[in-house]
Amino acid sequence: MAIKHSQDVEVVQIPSGVKTTRQVLISAQEAPNFALRRFIMEPGGGMPRHTNTVEHEQYVLTGQARVGIANDVFEVKKGDVVFIPENVPHWYQNTGNETFEFLCIVPNKPDVTTILPDELPC
């Protein structure tokens, strides 16, 4: 591939997410070192607390959300950059009235996603 129009790329529902879809814009088969994906979370959508065995570099394209990383919670919006190290628990909640969309780049390594139980109240 040289060029793709992202609107032409298949949109796939994420079973473990709520109102969350993903597009693989550049796959592990198309590039030697890392894959580029776009996530789209509808208003009210998000992803539960989970870990991945690969790190994430992310860039927010539109919307706003609450993002949990380890024990911290951040409010993020368009133009924000997020780094999640491998194996660190994280979650997302769209807190706006528009879609929350972000790019997520991961290395071309095996990625195991583990959904975690809700955190116990203090």
Place this chain on the structure above:
Amino acid sequence: MAIKHSQDVEVVQIPSGVKTTRQVLISAQEAPNFALRRFIMEPGGGMPRHTNTVEHEQYVLTGQARVGIANDVFEVKKGDVVFIPENVPHWYQNTGNETFEFLCIVPNKPDVTTILPDELPC
């Protein structure tokens, strides 16, 4: 780092470019496998034909441009995805009236940029 606001990140002029600046959003020192950068080309700006020793995965954030990759020329706009293999000649020309901005992800490997002479007329 966990979160950055991209408007807080230093903007650096690219000497070999025309009206072109770059922000390193996630540096090679901040992440284990790849770096995330944002390029901003003002109207009339661009980058001459050159090669890099690392591949580029790119996502157009805003604006429109003409992009040359090897012997092909593409018109790209917001939402388009670009892949440039390592050592393949490429160039950019902002063809719009607004800034042309794109993300560019590169592996954490030594990158040598070589500016190429203009192509000879056929």
